[in-house]
Amino acid sequence: MITTSKKNTIKSFILNFARPLDRSLFIFNFKTINKDEVVVELMKYQNEDGGFGKAIEPDFRLPGSSPMATTIAMQYVNELQVAPTHPIIKDAINYFLNTYDQEQKRWFTVPEEVNNYPHAPWWHVNKETKNAGVESNWANPNAEIVSYLVQYSELVPSTFLQEVLDLALMKFSDDIHKMEMHDLLCYIRLFEVLPNEKYPIEINKLVSRVQEVVQTTTDAWENYGPKPLTFAPTPKSLLYPFLKDEIEVNIQYEIKHLNERGYCEPNWAWGQYDQDWLKAKEEWKGYLTVKLMKSLKEYGYLEKETASE
Template identity: 30%
Template sequence: MLTSEQSELARTFIYSNARLLDRKRYEFHFEGGTVESVLRTLRMYQNPDGGFGNALEPDIRTASSQPIPTEMALLIMDEIDAFDPDILEGIVSYLQQITIPTTGGAPRAFCSLNADPHAPWWTTEEDHIASMNPTGSILGLLYKQSVITSFYKEPWFEQSVQFVWDNMTKIDTKDYHDLIQCITFLTNTPDRERATPMLLWLNEQLQQEGTIELDPEAGGYVHKVLDFAPSSSSYCRQWISSEIVTQHLIALANEQQEDGGWPIRWPALSPGNEAEWRGSITVDRLLTLRE
C-alpha cells in the first residue's frame, strides 16, 4: 500500500524518533532482527516484583508496576510469537500479588501512578476494584502461551477466570477496549463449552451499528475496522468485506504524515510522550499495511 519512498520515510521516522523497543520491533518484523533483541529490550521495563512499568504504556509514566503495562508486555511477546519463561514467571508472580482477594481479577490501575506524570484518564482513586480491562486480555494471553501452565490451577488464577465469566456481560458494549478484552479471553480459554454461547452474545454486540466504525474518514478518538481487525486472521475480520478493508487500508496509508510517521488520535501528554506513541503506532500501521 506504500511506495518505496513512503516506506523509507517511515523507516527514517522510526529510527529518528521511536524508543528502542519499537526500533527493535521494527528490526524484527522488517529487517531480520532477532526475537532476543526485542525480549532483551522488553526486560528493561520489568520491575523486581515481576510487573511492568517505566512508561511501557507511554501515558503511564510511573516506574512502579501497573496492570496495563503488564498486559502490554504480554501483547508484545504474542506479537513476536515468543513468550519468554523468565518474563512470564515474573508476570505470574506479580499477578498473584495484585489479584483482588475478594473477587479475583486485577485492577485497571493503582493509585501509585498519580504521583507521576500520566494522562488524565489514568488518574486512579481506588486500588482494590477489579476491572475487566485488563484482566480479560491478560488471562486470555496467559492461556494462549504454553511455556508455563502450572499456575492455571492456582486459586488466584481460577478466581480471576471466574471474575471474567461473571462480569463479561456487564461491560460497556460500545467500548473498544472492553470488547477486545472479551475477544482475547473467549478466543483463548480452553473452556470451549462455556465460550461458545458467550461468543454468540459477543458477536451480536460487535455487529451493532456504530460499534466498529466503518467510515474510513471518521475523525476523533474512534476505533475503525483496522483497529478491530488489523490482520486477516483477526476475529472481527469475519464480518468485514474485502471492499471495506481495502477502503480502510487506503485511508490508513494516506494518514502517513510528512515526517513519515502516523499520528495519534488523542491528546498527547508531552512532546516526548507523543513521539513514543507515534513510534509505536507507526510500527503497528506498517504491520497492518504489510498484512
Template identity: 30%
Template sequence: MITKLSNERFEKAKSYIKEHGRTLDQSRLDYYLHHGSKENVLNVLRTHQNLDGGFQDMGEGPRNFSSPIGTSVAFQLLTDLDVPVNDPMVQNGLKYIVETFDHDLGLWQPAFNWLHEEVNLVQSWGNPSAELVGYLNHYKEIVSNTFLDKLLNITARNMLLVKRPMDTFVLLCYMRLVKFAPDGLKELIIQRLQEDVPKVIETDPAKWSKWCTKPYWFAISSTSPVADIINQDVIRNLEYEIQNQTDEGFFPPHWNDTEENLWNWKSILTIDVLKALRNYNMIDQ
C-alpha cells in the same frame, strides 16, 4: 483498486522509527518487517521489567513503575514471540500478575487506582483483567488450577452480566483473550465480539481524524475473529491511514495528549499500522 503504501512512503515510515521511535519499536520494526532477531526484541523488553516482575513504560500504564496494564502489553509481545514458560521474564511476569490480583474485587487494577471513582466493575472489568486471564491460561503449567478456575468462572460470569455493546478497550482485551481461552468460553467471547465490534467501530472516514474507535484495531490481520465481518471497513480505514501519513513518516494519533505521550504513540501506532498493511498486502514493495 485498493490503495497501497508506496515503497517510498514505507521507507519514510521506517526512517522515522529508526531515528525517532522508541527502542522497543525499533526492535519490533526489524523483527516484524525484516525477519530480524527475536532475541533483540526480548533484550529491549527486559529493560522494561522491574524487580517485582511487572513492566513499566509500555505505552499503556505508568512510565516509572509496574502496572497490570503495562504488564499486559508486555505479554502481548511475549506470547506473539512464542516465549516459553521457562523463560525468567515470563515467570517473573506471571508472578507479578498473580500477586497483583485483587481477590476482594475479583480484578486487576487497569493502571492507577481508580476505585475512588464511580466505576461499574462489571462494565470495566475486562480491561485489562480479561487479557491477563488469557496469559495465565496460556502459561497454566505454573499457575494454580484453583486460581485459574476461579478466574475463568469470573470471566464467564462477567461476559453474561456486562451491558452491551461493551466498551472499546474492554472488547480489545476480550479479543486478546480469545486466543488462549478454553473452548466453551472462547465460543461465547467470539459471539459477543461479532455482535459488539460492528456497533462500536467508527465507519465514517470523516470522523477518523478525531477520537474514535478505528476499525483496524480489531483486525490487524485476517486471523481476527471479526475480520470477515468488518473487512471492508478495515481496508478503507487502512487506506485512510496511508493517505494521512505525515511528511515525517509516522501515522499520527487522533487524540490530544501530552507531548511525551504523543511521542510514544506516534512510534507505537506507526508499527501497528505497518504490521496491518503488511498483513493485508497493502505495501507496494
C-alpha cells in the same frame, strides 16, 4: 498500496525517532534480527517484582509496575512468540498472581502512585474507589490478564485459573451490552486463546457488540475511537471475517493520512503536563507507525521490493 519509496520514508522515521523497543520490533518484523534482541529492549521496562512500568504505556509515566502496563508488555511477548519458558513470562505471570485482589475479585489497572507522575487524565486514580478513569467495566484489563493466565496455564494454580476464567465468562455475559472498545479488545484476546468451538454463543455476542461499537465512517476516524483495524489488525484476527469489507476502507484511509514524514499521528492529547505529553506523543508516533506497518504487511499493502532494493 505503500510504495517502496514511501516505505523507506516510514522506515527512516522509525529508525531515527521511535523508541528502541518499537524500533527493534520493526527491524524484527522487516529484517532478520533475532527476537531475543527485542526481548532485551522489552525487559528494560520490567521491574524486580516481575511487573512492567517505566512508561511502556506512554500515557502514564509511573516507573513502578502496574497490571495495565504489564498487559502492554505481554502484547509484545505474544507478537514475538516468546518461548513459554522465558523468565520474562514467568516473572510477569507471578506478578499477576501476586497482585490479584481476592476481596474485590479483580486487578486494578494502576496503583494510586500513578497520580504522582505525569499522566493523561483518564489514568488518574480516584483515591476512594481506587479506580482510574478508564475502568468503566471489569473487563479492562481483567479479561486480558485472564487470557495470559490461560495461555501460560502451566504457571498458574489450576483452581485459581478456573476461578478467574469462570468469573471472566460470567462478567462477559452480564456486561457485554455495555462494553466499549477497550473492554472488547480484552475479551477478544481472551477468546483468541480459548477453543472457539466451546464458546460459539459467546463469540456471536462478541461479534454483535463489536459491530455495534465499531466506527465505519472516515469522519469518525478523525477522532479517537474503535476503527475496524483496531479489532482486526491482521487477517489472522478473530474478528477479521466479520469486518473484512470495512478493513479495506480503513486501510486506504490510514495510508492516505500518514504524515508526509512517514508516521501516524495520535488523535488524542492530555491537556495537562504539556512537556511530558510532547515526549509521550513522540513515543506514540513510533508505536502507532510500527503497528500500522505490521498490519499493512499482513494485509499485503506493501509494494514488493526488487532484488536490487
